[in-house]
Amino acid sequence: MFPECLRKFGRQHSLLKIECALLVIAVLSPLWVMPFSTPVVADVVVVMHHDSAVSTAVRTITENVPDVQVVEYGSLEYALTIHRTFGRVVWVSHGSEKGILAGTQILS
Structure with a gap:
């Protein structure tokens, strides 16, 4: 029992x-x-490469455009932000005939 x-x-x-x-x-x-x-209603700047020219461009954008969110390409913050963005997205990197430089890779 x-x-x-x-x-x-x-x-x-x-x-x-x-x-x-x-x-x-x-x-x-x-x-x-x-x-x-x-949704993310702020404008987003995606940094795809790190050098002085890209840093200057990003700094110029953030100084002249209010309410800008800066994310690094390939980061977790980028993955969580980019698909929910309703504002403008600016991709900052170097380009050539071969493609766009993202870190150490060339995207074509």
Whole structure:
């Protein structure tokens, strides 16, 4: 009789744990989803290469255009921002006939 009671309590206890976990997930998930789903209305400058000319261009843009968000190409911030952007996007790098320089690679 006593082990039967413990088994019953154990099942109820594990169901209670699952219900509590689901409740916590349901309450906290909007806190994680909202930042990743809200649109970015600011203009975005994507830095694709680092040298003095690119830095000067980015500095000039940020000084003359209000509310600009600067992200580095290939970074986590870039991946989370670029698909939600409704504003203008400016890609800053060097270009040639072969393609655009992004870090050490040439994109064509």
